[in-house]
Amino acid sequence: MKRFSAVVLALSLLLCPSVQGSDLALGIAAVESPAWRATGLRLVVQPGSQLRLDIDRIAIAGRPAIRNLRLHCPALVAGPTTRCDKASFAVWVPGWGSLQGQLSARYQSAEHWQAELRVPHRGLHLQLSQSGSALRAWLDLPGQSAAELQKLAAAFQLVIPGELSGKVDLHLDAELAEPLRIATTLVVHELNYEEPSGRYASEKLSAEAQLRFDAGDRRWQLALQTRGGQAYLEPLFFDFSALPLQADARLRQRDQAWLVEQLRLVPGSAGSIELSGSLGPDFKPLQLEARLHAQDLVPLVATYLQPLLIGTIGDGLTASGRGDASLSIRDGAPAELRAQLEGVSFTAEKLGLALEQISGDLAWSATEAVASTLHWAGGAVQKLPLAASVIRFRAQGKSFELLAPWRQPLLEGALRVETLALRELGSARFGADFKAAIEPINLAALCKALGWPEFGGRLGGQLPGLSVRDEVWTVDGALEAQAFDGRLRLDNLRAIQPFGVLPRVTADVELRDIDLERLTGAFSFGRITGRLDGEVKGLRLLNWSPVAFDARLYSTPGDRSRRRISQRAIDNISSIGGGPTGLLSRGALSLFEDFAYAQLGISCVLRDGVCQMDGIAPAKSKDGQQAYYLVQGRWLPRIDVVGYSQRVSWNQVIEQLKALQASSGPQLK
Amino acid sequence: MSRTAPVSFLSLAFLLSACVTINVYFPAAAAEKAADRIIEDVWKQPGAKPAGAATPMPQSSLGARAALALLDFLVPPAQAQQPNIEISSPEVQRVKAALEARYASLKSHLDSGAVGLTGDGYVALRDPSAVPLAQRNVVKALLADENSDRKALYHEIAVANGQPQWEGQIQSVFAQRWVAKAATGWWYQDAGGWKQK
Numbered sequence: 001m002k003r004f005s006a007v008v009l010a011l012s013l014l015l016c017p018s019v020q021g022s023d024l025a026l027g028i029a030a031v032e033s034p035a036w037r038a039t040g041l042r043l044v045v046q047p048g049s050q051l052r053l054d055i056d057r058i059a060i061a062g063r064p065a066i067r068n069l070r071l072h073c074p075a076l077v078a079g080p081t082t083r084c085d086k087a088s089f090a091v092w093v094p095g096w097g098s099l100q101g102q103l104s105a106r107y108q109s110a111e112h113w114q115a116e117l118r119v120p121h122r123g124l125h126l127q128l129s130q131s132g133s134a135l136r137a138w139l140d141l142p143g144q145s146a147a148e149l150q151k152l153a154a155a156f157q158l159v160i161p162g163e164l165s166g167k168v169d170l171h172l173d174a175e176l177a178e179p180l181r182i183a184t185t186l187v188v189h190e191l192n193y194e195e196p197s198g199r200y201a202s203e204k205l206s207a208e209a210q211l212r213f214d215a216g217d218r219r220w221q222l223a224l225q226t227r228g229g230q231a232y233l234e235p236l237f238f239d240f241s242a243l244p245l246q247a248d249a250r251l252r253q254r255d256q257a258w259l260v261e262q263l264r265l266v267p268g269s270a271g272s273i274e275l276s277g278s279l280g281p282d283f284k285p286l287q288l289e290a291r292l293h294a295q296d297l298v299p300l301v302a303t304y305l306q307p308l309l310i311g312t313i314g315d316g317l318t319a320s321g322r323g324d325a326s327l328s329i330r331d332g333a334p335a336e337l338r339a340q341l342e343g344v345s346f347t348a349e350k351l352g353l354a355l356e357q358i359s360g361d362l363a364w365s366a367t368e369a370v371a372s373t374l375h376w377a378g379g380a381v382q383k384l385p386l387a388a389s390v391i392r393f394r395a396q397g398k399s400f401e402l403l404a405p406w407r408q409p410l411l412e413g414a415l416r417v418e419t420l421a422l423r424e425l426g427s428a429r430f431g432a433d434f435k436a437a438i439e440p441i442n443l444a445a446l447c448k449a450l451g452w453p454e455f456g457g458r459l460g461g462q463l464p465g466l467s468v469r470d471e472v473w474t475v476d477g478a479l480e481a482q483a484f485d486g487r488l489r490l491d492n493l494r495a496i497q498p499f500g501v502l503p504r505v506t507a508d509v510e511l512r513d514i515d516l517e518r519l520t521g522a523f524s525f526g527r528i529t530g531r532l533d534g535e536v537k538g539l540r541l542l543n544w545s546p547v548a549f550d551a552r553l554y555s556t557p558g559d560r561s562r563r564r565i566s567q568r569a570i571d572n573i574s575s576i577g578g579g580p581t582g583l584l585s586r587g588a589l590s591l592f593e594d595f596a597y598a599q600l601g602i603s604c605v606l607r608d609g610v611c612q613m614d615g616i617a618p619a620k621s622k623d624g625q626q627a628y629y630l631v632q633g634r635w636l637p638r639i640d641v642v643g644y645s646q647r648v649s650w651n652q653v654i655e656q657l658k659a660l661q662a663s664s665g666p667q668l669k
Numbered sequence: 670m671s672r673t674a675p676v677s678f679l680s681l682a683f684l685l686s687a688c689v690t691i692n693v694y695f696p697a698a699a700a701e702k703a704a705d706r707i708i709e710d711v712w713k714q715p716g717a718k719p720a721g722a723a724t725p726m727p728q729s730s731l732g733a734r735a736a737l738a739l740l741d742f743l744v745p746p747a748q749a750q751q752p753n754i755e756i757s758s759p760e761v762q763r764v765k766a767a768l769e770a771r772y773a774s775l776k777s778h779l780d781s782g783a784v785g786l787t788g789d790g791y792v793a794l795r796d797p798s799a800v801p802l803a804q805r806n807v808v809k810a811l812l813a814d815e816n817s818d819r820k821a822l823y824h825e826i827a828v829a830n831g832q833p834q835w836e837g838q839i840q841s842v843f844a845q846r847w848v849a850k851a852a853t854g855w856w857y858q859d860a861g862g863w864k865q866k
Contacts, residue, residue: 194798197797198794198796198797198798198805199797201797201798201802201805202802203801203802230802230803231802232802232805234805235806235809237802237803237805237806239803307806310806310809310810310813311809311810311813311817315810315813315814316810500821501764501767501817501818501820501821502760502763502764502821502825504760540759542759542760542763543763547759547760548759608755608757608758608759609757609759609762
């Protein structure tokens with residue numbers, strides 16, 4: 001075809017002389033412009049100034065758009081202004097089907113004409129007015145079915161993938177001139193949308209959007225106000241019924257980039273977010289200033305932050321409180337972050353960290369050394385409750401450094417961090433300087449918090465260093481406790497994958513000179529006097545429960561204190577070793593309250609839920625079963641406790657220990 | 670008869686080389702049994718019998734097995750025990766317990782077809798439109814947690830057996846067994862895309 005012809009009267013142009021009466025008919029095979037092409041035109045002028053125009057097909061951009069246009073003007077008024085006030089028309093539009101409507105038009109010249117078109121059953125109202133070189137179009141299209149608009153758009157090659165339902169009001173006011181100016185108002189009512197990939201969707205979404213475009217300075221203006229419903233823009237989920245959103249944006253296209261004159265988001269009464277700067281052609285921020293004013297962090301964090309953390313260690317974050325924050329992005333990279341927090345509380349479920357009532361200034365800069373000060377009223381790490389504290393630090397680039405010793409009180413004592421400096425955070429060259437001390441904390445409270453048997457005493461010590469390698473955090477130094485008049489020492493403390501699926505803690509424990517009378521008193525185990533030493537090597541805790549260790553407890557060698565063991569304690573030791581109980585409370589031995597012993601001890605190698613038990617010395621085997629002494633008696637009446645169980649379920653041992661603590665005391669008969 | 674010749678040749682070769690090298694081959698059949706035991710517990714299908722025929726062993730490992738048997742016969746075995754896959758380590762048990770606990774929330778999404786089993790032993794969102802809008806991020810988080818637990822499971826089984834390098838093979842065995850044990854109607858992924866059981 002003739003690609004460059006503006007309007008071509010092509011092929012056959014024939015005037016029909018053989019008309020009936022005084023009708024005048026003109027048939028045109030095709031009229032064509034670069035944008036559209038009409039074929040099968042037939043114009044008939046009848047007596048009484050009646051006019052008929054039939055067009056078989058109009059194609060827009062090579063696609064069939066309109067078919068079977070039948071236009072009838074009952075009275076064409078000629079003069080300086082040619083006009084037709086009550087024309088009627090019928091047309092078939094793909095996606096919409098057949099339309100009938102009225103048309104009125106006035107024509108003075110090609111530079112000066114107006115037309116008005118109505119399709120009552122579709123609610124369509126269109127006004128066109130040409131004035132000089134400017135054509136103004138005004139369209140009102142209320143109450144349209146979204147699904148039908150989608151079909152209509154598809155017919156015009158504007159494919160919206162996915163399923164749509166709901167109602168749409170469309171209003172358009174455009175100046176089709178140079179420069180082009182368009183203002184549209186789009187109101188959607190209960191719009192349901194599901195994009196095939198599932199990344200974008202809406203449910204009963206109601207909103208009003210106004211969009212203005214001025215081609216002169218290439219300026220876009222958008223105003224959006226939601227009125228209810230829900231939307232999902234992966235990964236963000238908005239429940240506009242709970243938190244409506246008002247958005248205003250002024251953008252200018254400049255060369256390949258976008259200039260954001262202003263972008264303001266107001267989510268309900270929760271606060272506001274303001275942005276300005278420039279974006280690259282792919283909408284990546286190049287230079288950006290963002291300001292957040294948070295009146296209520298609860299919905300802001302839940303809607304705008306938490307979804308971004310899914311699948312990371314930060315997942316499960318909830319926060320409350322108020323704050324202001326600003327972020328600067330320069331040359332496509334974050335340059336500065338500042339925040340003022342007011343009574344902010346947060347819980348990071350996966351990290352096992354919670355802080356309450358944080359206030360202060362938080363600052364980070366890529367290049368400058370800026371100080372931050374934060375204080376909080378309390379919180380928890382894992383199961384350990386934290387008291388109020390204040391921290392002063394400097395965060396610059398990928399490094400972090402304490403500006404003053406940080407003392408975090410906990411469990412009647414404190415963790416005092418003298419030095420904490422982290423370098424190259426998040427990179428392979430990560431390094432840390434760490435020096436801390438534990439000011440004696442209440443051991444019983446620690447045990448209680450971790451769900452362990454409550455070992456009394458106070459635990460403290462120096463932690464002169466920390467190293468991190470392959471997700472294993474190794475703490476140098478040892479922790480020591482004075483407990484039950486003896487000493488307890490924790491060595492080789494390690495945290496394995498503390499932020500992984502299976503956080504584990506490993507340590508070696510040493511017990512020296514523990515006063516058994518106090519220990520057994522604390523655990524209502526049955527009185528034993530004497531002293532106890534022990535080692536728990538390779539202790540591994542999973543979820544704060546021991547899952548592996550090599551433990552050995554034994555009478556302190558060389559101890560000269562009185563060694564007596566009560567009936568009840570013998571019963572309890574016997575039951576842990578898998579033996580019978582209550583034997584001593586019958587018969588003559590029941591006259592004795594306690595017995596002298598030479599030594600006692602037990603060892604357990606815990607692996608995969610099974611404790612490989614042993615005692616202090618091998619005993620004479622019985623029925624081929626290996627035996628070991630748990631208690632070796634002394635003087636008369638001599639009582640020995642001999643164990644035969646080699647492999648005992650660790651859960652069973654725990655249950656028995658719990659039962660001992662729960663029971664009220666020995667039953668003497 | 671002619672078939673035994675290469676096998677005995679291989680056995681001889683293995684015997685000679687076994688003097689200096691210990692070849693630890695991956696016990697595929699044992700791994701499959703271990704996977705089935707875990708999957709049955711996680712999906713709570715008591716009494717379910719292993720579905721389908723056992724996968725044929727690769728030729729090389731068959732040869733290696735024969736050679737090992739011969740070696741056992743000739744030389745008193747130092748560590749002559751059935752190849753076994755250890756799954757009783759506390760780490761494996763703990764991950765398994767987490768998977769069991771999560772199954773209650775995951776099952777409905779597997780049933781609805783919103784979630785499917787991937788070809789590499791994980792789970793993925795197959796049909797987001799089957800999940801109500803407000804639940805989509807909940808499901809996303811559920812899948813992220815499930816997948817990090819599954820990754821830990823494969824890793825910890827390998828570690829529990831003292832062979833961290835088996836992680837990939839264990840993962841492949843699981844990938845195949847999850848699908849084999851899947852309930853009718855569930856979706857799984859293979860080379861040709863999503864398929865329904």
